[in-house]
Amino acid sequence: MNLDLTPADAAFRDEVRAFLDENLTPGLAEAGRLTTSVFTDRDWNLAWQKVLYKKGWVAPSWPVEYGGTGWSEMQKYIWASECTRAGTPNLSPMGLRMCGPMLMKFGTPAQKEFYLPRILSGEDYWCQGYSEPGSGSDLASLQLKAVSDGDDYVLNGTKIWTTHAHFANRMFCLVRTDGSGKPQEGITFLLLDMDTPGIKVEPIITLAGEHEVNQVFFDDVRVPKKNIVGAENQGWTVAKYLLEFERGGAFAASLAVGLEKIREITASERAGDGKRLADDPAFSRKIAEAEIEVKAMEMTEHRVMAELAGGKNPGPASSMLKARGTEMRQRLDEIAIETIAYYAGVEQMAARAPGSNVEPVGPADGMVFMPTYLNNRAASIYGGSNEVQRNIMAKLVLGL
Template sequence: MNLELSKEDIAFREQVRGFLRDNLTPSLVAAGRKATSVFVEPEFTLPWQKKLHAKGWAAPHWPKEYGGPGWTEMQRYIFASESAIAGAPPLAPMGLNMVGPCIIGYGTPEQKNFYLPRILAGEDYWCQGYSEPQSGSDLASLMLKAERDGDDYVLNGSKIWTTHAHHANRMFCLARTRFDGKPQQGITFLLLEMKTPGITVDPIISLAGEHELNQVFFEDVRVPVVNRLGEENDGWTVAKYLLEFERSGGSSAGLEAGLKRLREAILKDGLIEASLVAKLEQASILLDAIRVTEQRIVASLSAGRPPGPAASMLKVQRTEMMQRIDELAVEASGIYSNVYEPATWHPDSNLEPVGTEALVVATAKYLNNRAGSIYGGSNEVQRNIMAKAVLRL
């Protein structure tokens, strides 16, 4: 495994750093650093996406023929790392990282021609209709009914924990089109417009007091059959393909940047306790191990070898490390950790927070990111995958 950057990669890294330096405004950087979850409000992500799209960098993992930049695995890794270090806000993942690759893999030529340019340009903002009130981690038990009526499917039921459904104009969702046989063999993958009559979006306010999640209700919602992705009753295949992207995206650079900012805040404000410093160093060592694992995977992909169960392993490592850093930030906040002042969380806020400025969203992040070890396939499920694939248990 050769982890040394080539001359071309070093030149590319400098190009990325120059672009980030010239295009990241203080407001965008604040949006990235004050993000309380993996989702940032579209008022910040969409302007940033437009800048990246103009450069041809909005979708690093897309094939060049569909609007991707044609980067190598190492270039993608460099771009993700440098973006995180610079504090760039993460783009909304539902379109670019999830449904976009699925449309590339399973869409008809007409679907590709229509949806992909709109996703790249940020014209469509997507949400994901997967979980249901009785079907979370057991996704195959979903019961949103889609009955065929001529050229339409008629949907009745609901979805829950639907992130940014109140912002989205489109949804990709799983619906049940057959009730006999294996549950996985009766699911269909649909693309729909959120303004379709019969759709109602109700907010779910999180423990942190934020509106990020929603429950979506469907009452006789008509979705054209041409908006189906893949074959009828074969949506489970498309869904599994999508989950590969949901679990394998990102890099540890954002975690490293967050840990570095936490350490700087602690040293600046004199919040030095031996036990806290020891925990910071332990986290730093574990992050080094995650980074090396990522680099090994990049080397394998660059050589044309699949990562195998590594996506599951990294999903577990990253989310648990994210939660560990959140816990340290709350501990460092001390008596100020439960001060509730959401007005100071806004990237453009000019209000003086109580406590340390760098830790103002520590508790909100801690509360929101508890879900990180559940969404995208719970970490317990990922460990089962690793047990079967690696240990042959």
């Protein structure tokens, strides 16, 4: 596998860097730098999305006919890597990475015509109605009931850990339409408006002190049956396809950036004996081991890219990348906390707000280490727990 860039790809990389230099404003860059989870705050991620939408670069993985870029797999990888290195805000993945590709495969012509342009422009901001109390990784046990009533379903129940539901105007949702057979066979995939009467969003404040997730309650919520994606009671197939896009992704670039930030701090921070952390043999070994793991992740991503270039979908490889990437991210978080020691315990919500004039306590990059660590503890659970991912790999790859 030749990892050297072709002259055309090198020229594309330079074009991307020039675009980022020109369009990534100091405010947007600061918002990206201060992001502590998968999600940048809505105002900042939508501001960046509008910049990319104007350029025509908002959905690199979409087919050209739906507004995609037509880039090769290597160009997509270059784009993702350069955005990570530049520190751009994270675009919300719910519409662009998950709902959009799902609609392209399973949506009706009317659904595609209506929703896809609104996802691209950011006019529709989506949240995901999957998990429920007691039905997280065991998603097939969900109980949000959808009772048929003429041309509508009437929904009663609740969803939990619903990221950015307090911002979203749309939700893609799994509901229980039949409880008589196997759990997977009675689930239907619905699209719904968040301003529908009977929907109530209650905040959940995370350990990091942030309002990112919510619990959503449904009390006799009427959803038109025309909003079904796929067929009634066949939503499990749609949901599995969508999760392939939630689980995959380019981890290596973000891991490399995180590792570099740690290296920079170790060059100045002191260990208990007064010496630089960079000169501590035991700590240096941890950094070296992590660097090897990051390089291995990069090689794996390149192999997956080769398959994608051949027209295959992520398949079980997305489970492998999700499991390994999230565990490596958590490992780097732990090293980062060790790097700044007691500074990690300082609560700095005011200093972490973009545009704040509050001086950070300790290294400036370090003030996001603890909230990032806390947020990323969930990374090996959401999108299907890593234990579930290993079961998928055992079945689809090893045939067990």
